[in-house]
Every structure is written in structure tokens, then in C-alpha cells.
Amino acid sequence: MANSTIAISEKSYLEEGTTKKASGIASWLFSTDHKRIGIMYLITISAFFFIGVLLGVLMRLELIAPGETIMDAQTYNVIFTLHGVIMIFLFIIPGIPAVFGNFFLPLQLGAKDVAFPRLNLLSFWIYLIGAALVLISLFVQGGPIDTGWTFYIPYSVRTNTNVSLAIFAAFVLGFSSILTGLNFVTTVHRLRAPGMSYFKMPLFVWSTYATAWIQVIATPVVGITILLVILERYFGVGIFDPALGGDPILFQHMFWIYSHPAVYIMILPAMGVVSEIIPTFARRTIFGYRAIAMSSLAIAFIGYLVWAHHMFTSGMSQTATIIFSFLTFLVALPSAIKVFNWVATMYKGSIDPKPPFLWVMSFIFLFTIGGLTGLVLGALVTDIHVHDTYFVVAHFHYVMFGGTGTIFFAALYYWFPKITGKMYNIKIATIGAALFFIAFNTLYFPKFILGYMGMPRRYYDYLPEFTNLQIISTIGSWLMLITIVLIMYNLLSAFFNGKKSEANPWGGVTLEWHTDSPPPLENFHEIPEVTKEPYDFSQLKTMKHVPKGEEYE
Amino acid sequence: MSNHTAELTHEVHRDDVGARMGMWLFLFTELLLFGGMFLVYAVYRHEFIDQFRIAAMALNTTVGALNTIILLTSSLTVALSIAALQKGNKSLSIMLLVMTNILAVAFMINKYFEWSEKFQHGIYPGSETLLNLPDGQILFYGLYYVMTGLHGLHVIIGLIFLSIVMVFIFTGSVNKDSYVKLENAGLYWHLVDLIWIFLFPLFYLIQ
Numbered sequence: 001m002a003n004s005t006i007a008i009s010e011k012s013y014l015e016e017g018t019t020k021k022a023s024g025i026a027s028w029l030f031s032t033d034h035k036r037i038g039i040m041y042l043i044t045i046s047a048f049f050f051i052g053v054l055l056g057v058l059m060r061l062e063l064i065a066p067g068e069t070i071m072d073a074q075t076y077n078v079i080f081t082l083h084g085v086i087m088i089f090l091f092i093i094p095g096i097p098a099v100f101g102n103f104f105l106p107l108q109l110g111a112k113d114v115a116f117p118r119l120n121l122l123s124f125w126i127y128l129i130g131a132a133l134v135l136i137s138l139f140v141q142g143g144p145i146d147t148g149w150t151f152y153i154p155y156s157v158r159t160n161t162n163v164s165l166a167i168f169a170a171f172v173l174g175f176s177s178i179l180t181g182l183n184f185v186t187t188v189h190r191l192r193a194p195g196m197s198y199f200k201m202p203l204f205v206w207s208t209y210a211t212a213w214i215q216v217i218a219t220p221v222v223g224i225t226i227l228l229v230i231l232e233r234y235f236g237v238g239i240f241d242p243a244l245g246g247d248p249i250l251f252q253h254m255f256w257i258y259s260h261p262a263v264y265i266m267i268l269p270a271m272g273v274v275s276e277i278i279p280t281f282a283r284r285t286i287f288g289y290r291a292i293a294m295s296s297l298a299i300a301f302i303g304y305l306v307w308a309h310h311m312f313t314s315g316m317s318q319t320a321t322i323i324f325s326f327l328t329f330l331v332a333l334p335s336a337i338k339v340f341n342w343v344a345t346m347y348k349g350s351i352d353p354k355p356p357f358l359w360v361m362s363f364i365f366l367f368t369i370g371g372l373t374g375l376v377l378g379a380l381v382t383d384i385h386v387h388d389t390y391f392v393v394a395h396f397h398y399v400m401f402g403g404t405g406t407i408f409f410a411a412l413y414y415w416f417p418k419i420t421g422k423m424y425n426i427k428i429a430t431i432g433a434a435l436f437f438i439a440f441n442t443l444y445f446p447k448f449i450l451g452y453m454g455m456p457r458r459y460y461d462y463l464p465e466f467t468n469l470q471i472i473s474t475i476g477s478w479l480m481l482i483t484i485v486l487i488m489y490n491l492l493s494a495f496f497n498g499k500k501s502e503a504n505p506w507g508g509v510t511l512e513w514h515t516d517s518p519p520p521l522e523n524f525h526e527i528p529e530v531t532k533e534p535y536d537f538s539q540l541k542t543m544k545h546v547p548k549g550e551e552y553e
Numbered sequence: 554m555s556n557h558t559a560e561l562t563h564e565v566h567r568d569d570v571g572a573r574m575g576m577w578l579f580l581f582t583e584l585l586l587f588g589g590m591f592l593v594y595a596v597y598r599h600e601f602i603d604q605f606r607i608a609a610m611a612l613n614t615t616v617g618a619l620n621t622i623i624l625l626t627s628s629l630t631v632a633l634s635i636a637a638l639q640k641g642n643k644s645l646s647i648m649l650l651v652m653t654n655i656l657a658v659a660f661m662i663n664k665y666f667e668w669s670e671k672f673q674h675g676i677y678p679g680s681e682t683l684l685n686l687p688d689g690q691i692l693f694y695g696l697y698y699v700m701t702g703l704h705g706l707h708v709i710i711g712l713i714f715l716s717i718v719m720v721f722i723f724t725g726s727v728n729k730d731s732y733v734k735l736e737n738a739g740l741y742w743h744l745v746d747l748i749w750i751f752l753f754p755l756f757y758l759i760q
Contacts, residue, residue, distance in 0.1 A: 178579075244691050
């Protein structure tokens with residue numbers, strides 16, 4: 001069902017679209033080209049990311065001193081809720097799959113587009129509607145939502161703020177996520193280039209595929225849960241309301257049945273990007289290709305069965321907590337398999353520490369800390385001590401921001417020349433990566449200690465003995481803001497005034513590097529035929545585009 | 554545009570297997586949506602086993618059975634409609650779809666009378682009569698309204714879906730050689746039917 005009456009020409013997708021008009025905003029908003037849709041996601045998602053960052057900086061500013069500093073408690077409640085809702089539903093869940101999945105899944109498969117290009121555009125439109133609803137919910141009567149991004153009942157039924165509209169926005173965004181997921185699954189099954197068997201697919205494709213399955217399987221559960229909360233608010237159905245015989249713990253179960261797998265929707269595509277970047281910059285084929293591919297599916301599967309570790313203190317049965325704790329430890333295994341294979345890939349490699357690779361290095365460091373502290377939380381005894389403290393906040397920022405967020409930047413730096421055909425300033429990019437690493441640890445590491453000392457999460461006030469660490473963390477947030485502005489400046493100025501990049505500056509060998517940069521509308525001038533393994537660098541000898549200085553006779 | 558690419562320009566990509574696969578995945582998400590509700594039902598049935606039994610006795614099994622027959626028949630007509638189109642009988646295919654739609658409307662009319670009868674007895678979420686009943690019965694009726702309501706919504710969506718495809722058959726864009734849209738609409742309709750097959754015993758029969 002692709003738009004297929006378009007001639008193959010020498011023009012890139014930036015110059016030639018699928019719509020009748022060649023330029024103007026409509027040629028983007030109505031384009032069914034997966035690459036243009038990916039770019040539109042990139043712009044919207046980056047904008048929301050920046051809003052989320054600013055909200056985070058405001059929270060840190062409030063916490064620079066005990067007591068009320070710049071906002072009252074209710075404002076603080078609203079701001080941490082919005083920070084969570086925006087970062088989770090508008091940035092990190094759609095982030096890598098919608099931006100880089102859209103752009104590179106068909107390219108890496110050697111396809112002209114995704115399986116359902118019009119549905120793909122519809123997903124983007126639904127995403128926009130969801131985002132608009134979030135924004136509208138801030139200004140209509142009742143005021144912005146203040147429940148935290150988890151919408152726990154009974155508070156989310158009792159509060160007078162605008163819960164219904166905000167969570168309906170989450171429902172709409174979930175719908176967009178489902179449609180993207182089923183589109184990607186079908187694409188992987190139906191549109192692989194000739195010769196590309198499942199085990200010749202690049203690992204980013206594998207992880208996006210696993211992610212797409214989680215999106216399809218898990219999202220409907222949160223959809224129905226959200227609908228029930230809305231019905232509860234309007235009609236008093238009673239399903240989650242203890243006053244009517246309902247059970248609020250059931251809400252927590254149903255919420256986390258989606259929201260824990262959603263954590264893997266966030267991290268799996270990032271792991272796929274890492275598996276792309278490391279071989280390219282170490283000039284070695286990936287170590288343990290099948291183990292990495294299968295561990296993605298294992299994470300998707302086991303990740304579905306660990307949700308109740310968010311609820312160890314909610315009063316579940318002892319047996320259930322022990323089982324969920326065990327399963328939580330189990331899900332760490334496939335993640336560890338990946339980390340070991342990445343490190344093994346670098347062994348005796350010819351490492352070229354360009355910015356994308358540096359970002360991956362900081363990912364491995366931060367993600368390892370985040371992952372191991374996850375085990376602290378997965379163990380029943382320690383969890384009770386640090387439950388709902390800053391320790392949890394630090395843990396999930398190390399995994400989500402240090403993991404997925406870092407790789408979002410790594411992917412941007414890795415594929416920027418491919419997407420735009422321009423090259424950014426490598427020196428500023430290197431400084432940005434280093435600054436990010438320092439800022440990140442200054443901002444979040446003190447939270448581990450604060451949490452261990454007993455600082456609860458979501459409080460706008462604290463005891464005086466926490467002051468020093470809170471100040472360090474707040475300084476980190478300023479540094480982080482500067483770093484992000486620097487990164488954005490570097491990429492934007494490269495986009496508008498950057499030097500023309502080589503078509504394959506890093507010497508990547510997966511299919512997206514076989515075509516021009518930026519790619520033509522239908523991706524490849526002729527449909528590629530796959531004969532080699534995905535990370536076989538001997539392909540550089542015969543490829544059309546190779547980095548300068550690496551030409552073979 | 555060089556000459557050797559000219560023949561590529563008119564190639565239309567069509568993938569019926571892919572389209573069906575996408576539909577099956579979508580149906581899977583619909584099942585999980587209802588799956589969440591069935592889970593809630595199971596939890597509360599287990600917790601309030603006696604109250605559920607008492608509340609279920611107040612539902613009208615005859616109306617429920619009638620609706621089951623209506624939906625099962627409509628699944629038959631939609632399947633026959635696909636077969637008719639495959640054999641090239643366009644008018645019969647459209648007629649069978651019209652019949653399916655009439656049956657769907659009949660289902661909704663039945664549902665309307667069933668619900669309004671309950672409303673007349675003062676039994677609806679948040680009503681005083683209902684709130685005076687024991688917790689188990691409040692939950693039973695809460696689930697009853699949410700689940701049959703959600704199902705009714707799907708009947709309406711299916712009705713719209715089938716009507717759109719009917720227009721496509723009429724204009725000829727869905728035809729003897731390209732009928733995957735009708736098949737997908739049919740699949741959706743069977744799902745709507747299938748969910749009712751589970752709702753019917755859970756609410757009306759287990760007493």
C-alpha cells in the first residue's frame with residue numbers, strides 16, 4: 001500500500017516528497033514517507049523533551065533549600081507530575097522507536113517504506129492530538145493534573161484537578177504507540193530485502209521488533225485501565241473505589257502490567273542502537289549476534305512478568321512478592337548478556353572514539369549503575385528500606401535518562417550525517433558528551449545517597465541535613481541544562497550551516513549506509529540483495545560509499 | 554529520470570498477507586483490551602461469588618439469548634458476503650452486508666431496551682438504588698455496564714467499518730480480485746461476535 005507512483009530520481013527525500021506539492025509545511029504534514037515522519041517526530045519529541053528538562057530544572061531549583069523556595073507544594077505536585085507525564089509519554093516511550101525506528105527500520109531492512117505508510121502518518125497525527133490534549137489539560141478548568149505520572153487510585157478519583165483529560169491524552173498516545181508497533185512488526189515480517197533472513201537483520205531491527213511486540217501486547221491493558229479511571233470519575237462505577245467494594249491495589253496491578261513492560265519499550269531500542277554503534281567504531285563484527293538478538297526477545301518476554309516489583313510495600317501476599325522478586329532478578333540476565341557481548345566486541349577492536357562511541361561508553365557506565373541498583377530494589381529486604389525514596393528516583397533516572405536518553409543523543413550523533421547529509425562540529429560534540437557525563441553524575445548520584453539516608457520522593461520540602469547533597473544535585477541540573485543547549489546548538493547549526501558530510505563517514509556496513517546521504521525518496525536506487533552478515537566489515541571493499549582514507553583498491 | 558527506471562514508476566505495492574497480518578495484530582490488541590476487563594471480572598467474581606449470582610439472576614436471559622442468536626447470524630452473513638464477492642457476485646455481497654448491518658442495529662435496539670429497563674428500576678452506576686445494594690452487586694452492575702457498553706461501542710465501530718467497505722464494493726475498489734479490506738472488516742466483526750460469546754455466559758448464564 002505504499003505510495004508507489006513516484007519516479008526514482010537523484011533527489012533526496014528532503015527535496016522530494018510523496019505529496020503533490022514538493023515543498024512547504026503541507027508536504028511534510030501529509031507525507032507518508034517514513035523518513036519525513038521520523039523527522040517530524042524528532043522535532044516534536046525534542047521540543048517536549050526540552051519542556052520536560054525545563055520543568056526538571058524548576059523542581060531542582062525549588063529543592064535548593066529546605067522549605068518553600070520558589071513555589072508552593074501544590075505547584076510542585078503539578079510540576080513533578082507534568083515532568084513525568086511529558087518525559088514518559090511524550091519523550092521516552094515514543095523517542096527512539098518513533099524517530100529512529102521510523103527512519104531506519106525500512107532502511108536497514110532494504111525496504112522502500114514501512115508496511116502501512118498511511119497508518120504510519122495516522123500514528124503521528126494521533127501522537128500530535130495526544131500531545132495537544134496534554135497541553136489543553138493544563139489550561140482548562142480544574143487545573144493541571146497533580147497525581148504523579150502513575151495516577152494512583154484513590155487520589156486520582158478524589159482530586160479535583162483535571163485528571164480525566166490528562167489520562168485520556170495518555171490513552172490517545174497509547175493508541176498511537178499500538179499502531180506504530182503493529183506497523184513495525186508487519187514491516188519486519190513482510191518487507192525484508194531479498195536474502196535478508198531473520199538472522200541477517202541488523203540488531204537495531206531485532207530490538208525494534210521486540211519493542212514493537214511489547215507495544216502491541218502491553219499497551220491495551222493500560223488503555224482499559226485508563227478508561228476505567230475515567231468512568232470511575234464520571235459515573236462512580238466502583239471497580240477501583242474501596243468505598244464501593246472495589247480494590248485500589250487492582251489498579252496498581254493493571255497499571256504496572258503495562259507500565260513495567262513500557263520500561264522495556266524505552267530501553268530495548270536504545271540497546272539496539274548500542275549494538276549498531278559499537279561494531280562500527282570498533283571495526284569488528286558484533287560478538288554473540290544471536291545472543292544479543294535473542295536476549296531482546298527474552299527481555300520482552302520476562303519483562304512482561306515482573307510488574308509487581310513496583311508494589312512490594314502495597315500489601316500483596318508474601319508468596320507473590322517472592323515470585324516477583326525472583327523474576328526481577330531473572331530479567332537482569334539478558335541485559336547483562338548484552339553488556340558482556342558489547343564489551344567483548346570491543347576487545348582487540350580498532351577503536352575510533354568519535355562522539356557517538358563516547359556516548360555509548362557513558363551509556364554502558366550509567367546503565368550498569370542503573371541496572372545494578374535495580375537489583376537492590378528488586379530484592380525484598382532492601383526495597384522496603386529504600387522504597388519511594390530518592391534511591392528509586394536516582395535508579396530510574398540512571399536507567400531511563402542515562403540509558404535511553406544518552407542513546408537518543410548517541411543515535412542522533414551517529415545518524416545525523418545520514419539523515420541530513422551534513423556534519424556537525426566533532427570537537428563541540430566531544431565536549432558535549434564529556435560535559436553530559438559530568439553533569440549527569442552530579443545531578444543524579446547524590447540522589448542515591450539522599451535516598452539511602454531516607455529522603456522521600458515527590459516532597460517539595462526536606463530536613464536540613466539533606467541540604468548539601470540537594471545543592472550539589474541542583475548545580476548538576478544547571479550544568480545539564482547548559483550541556484543540552486550546547487548539544488542542540490551544535491546539531492541545529494550543523495543542520496543549517498554545516499559542512500556537507502561524506503555519505504558514510506563512520507564506515508558503517510548495515511544497509512542504510514549503502515545508499516546516499518540523505519537517502520532518496522524510495523531509499524535505494526535499486527533494491528539491495530543481502531548476501532553478507534550484517535556486521536561483516538569486508539563489505540567496505542565493495543561498497544559504493546566508504547569513509548575517506550579507507551578506499552580499497 | 555533515466556529510462557531504465559521508468560517501468561518501476563508504475564509498480565503498485567500490494568501485500569494482502571501483510572494487510573491481514575496487521576489486522577490480526579490489531580485484533581490481538583482488542584482482545585487484550587477486553588482481557589483487562591475479563592481479569593477484573595475474574596477477580597471480583599472470586600471475591601463476591603454469592604452476590605454475583607444473585608445480581609445475575611436479575612438479568613433477562615431471553616433477551617441475552619436473542620442477542621446471541623442475532624450476532625451469530627450476522628457473523629454468518631458477513632462470511633457469506635466475503636464468499637459471494639470472491640465468486641464475483643457483487644450485488645449478493647452487498648445485500649449480505651446490508652443484512653449484517655440490519656442485524657447489528659437490531660442488536661443495539663435490543664440492548665437499548667435492556668439497558669433502559671434496568672435504568673427504570675433505578676439500577677445504573679451511581680444511582681441510589683444501586684448504592685444501597687451490597688458491594689458485590691454494585692461491582693457486578695458496574696462491570697455489566699462497562700463491559701457490555703464497551704462491547705456495544707465495538708458493535709457501532711464494526712457497523713461503520715462494514716458500511717465503509719460496502720461503499721468500496723459499490724464503487725468497485727473492493728472487488729473479486731482485491732477483497733482484503735472486506736476480509737479485514739469481516740475479521741473485526743467476528744471479533745465483536747466472539748467477545749459477546751464470552752460476555753453472554755459470564756453475565757447471563759452463570760447463575
